Amino acid sequence: MTIACNLSLIRSKIHAASRDGSADDVTLVAVSKNQPDSRVEQILAAGQRVFGENRVQEAEARWSGRRKKYPDLRLHLVGPLQTNKVKDAVALFDMIETVDREKLALALAQEMKKQNRNLPCLVQVNTGGEEQKSGIAPEALGGLLEFCDGCGLDIQGLMCIPPLDEDPVPHFAMLRELAQKYKLPHLSMGMSGDYEKAISEGATFVRVGTALFGEREV
Numbered sequence: 582m583t584i585a586c587n588l589s590l591i592r593s594k595i596h597a598a599s600r601d602g603s604a605d606d607v608t609l610v611a612v613s614k615n616q617p618d619s620r621v622e623q624i625l626a627a628g629q630r631v632f633g634e635n636r637v638q639e640a641e642a643r644w645s646g647r648r649k650k651y652p653d654l655r656l657h658l659v660g661p662l663q664t665n666k667v668k669d670a671v672a673l674f675d676m677i678e679t680v681d682r683e684k685l686a687l688a689l690a691q692e693m694k695k696q697n698r699n700l701p702c703l704v705q706v707n708t709g710g711e712e713q714k715s716g717i718a719p720e721a722l723g724g725l726l727e728f729c730d731g732c733g734l735d736i737q738g739l740m741c742i743p744p745l746d747e748d749p750v751p752h753f754a755m756l757r758e759l760a761q762k763y764k765l766p767h768l769s770m771g772m773s774g775d776y777e778k779a780i781s782e783g784a785t786f787v788r789v790g791t792a793l794f795g796e797r798e799v
């Protein structure tokens with residue numbers, strides 16, 4: 582199947598899975614990390630404009646030159662961010678989905694003031710309590726949100742990556758409940774294998790890579 586085909590198929594599945602059937606409340610984030618440029622060009626030609634990348638430098642190489650041609654491009658950082666990359670990340674991205682600690686929140690807030698770019702952000706929650714995974718523990722979320730508020734960081738919602746070997750639905754439900762508790766409107770959850778389930782649980786952003794582009798290059 583061509584990438585344009587994949588895109589329309591996924592769009593119609595998103596449509597079908599969304600609560601009111603309009604899908605206006607669900608944004609498809611095309612995760613283009615480790616995908617060849619030719620595939621990215623195909624999906625741009627098919628009209629996709631919202632993209633997710635997990636590494637600042639790779640994203641810069643791919644996207645900084647394409648900004649002029651596609652002024653409506655929206656780039657989401659979906660991978661972990663180190664504080665020494667904050668400057669470049671703030672300059673390039675339109676949303677940071679992976680705020681997960683005070684040090685990073687503070688660095689982002691300061692850099693955004695410097696660059697006069699007030700990017701919306703999401704807090705990544707480690708819903709599975711996995712040691713190797715980034716994200717704040719659910720019980721520490723309230724404290725981090727308060728800290729972000731104090732820094733003036735615009736937190737619009739939560740993001741999670743459920744453990745690979747578990748049913749994702751309880752994780753999606755937990756993220757939704759946390760977002761409700763803290764009155765946050767956005768939920769980034771669901772990937773190629775489970776985005777429809779995530780939408781049923783209230784996702785407003787789904788992050789889809791391989792189902793759109795095919796397997797990644799390593």
Ligand SMILES: *Cc1c(COP(=O)(O)O)cnc(C)c1O
Nearest residue numbers: 612635659772773788789790791
């Ligand atoms: C790679 C990645 C995705 C996309 O995964 P697929 O299974 O290829 O859809 C989504 N979210 C994050 C954070 C990722 O790193």
